[in-house]
Amino acid sequence: MSSRWYPVYQRGNPQLRIFLPNFWMKLIKPRDNQPANVVNFKVSMQMSKLDVKNYLEKMYKVPVSNVQTHIQMGKLFLLHHSSFHVNLWYVMLPKTEKFVFPNLFPEEKIDKEEEDIKQLETLKKEYDGIVKRHKNRPGVPSWFGI
Numbered sequence: 001m002s003s004r005w006y007p008v009y010q011r012g013n014p015q016l017r018i019f020l021p022n023f024w025m026k027l028i029k030p031r032d033n034q035p036a037n038v039v040n041f042k043v044s045m046q047m048s049k050l051d052v053k054n055y056l057e058k059m060y061k062v063p064v065s066n067v068q069t070h071i072q073m074g075k076l077f078l079l080h081h082s083s084f085h086v087n088l089w090y091v092m093l094p095k096t097e098k099f100v101f102p103n104l105f106p107e108e109k110i111d112k113e114e115e116d117i118k119q120l121e122t123l124k125k126e127y128d129g130i131v132k133r134h135k136n137r138p139g140v141p142s143w144f145g146i
Contacts, residue, residue: 023047025055028088029101036098041089045071052089066092 023044030040043052049067056062070088093099134140 023051025052036100037093037095039091039093039099041091043087043089045085045087047087049089052091056091063094063097064091065094068092 023046025044025047026042028040028042030038034040041052047055049069052067053064056064068090070090072086072088074086
């Protein structure tokens, strides 16, 4: 499965090597509504159903009940008149498990941005007050007088 070349083991050689898989998985948000226990992944073409199941169970400790695949044609490159294929995997979790797609833009950040905008407005008002106080002093910067 792996196309990487690792150095041969030699006695006394420290074993500080990490063997990483040669494939990738990308969690994608589905276009259509799906059951709560179905998760979609884009996966490299070299992976099999067993690889996907073992990867999720061993690395992330996610119980997987079923894995289905759908091979989809990828983007078409007009320059070379070639395209690539993409594996779409539908991973079914047990009915007791539910997957919720992570919320990348929580409401807390929006509230914090609103507070920052209010603080900026108050600072602008204070600055305008300082400028108005020193407008009869031409040629002297506003920060000079107290």
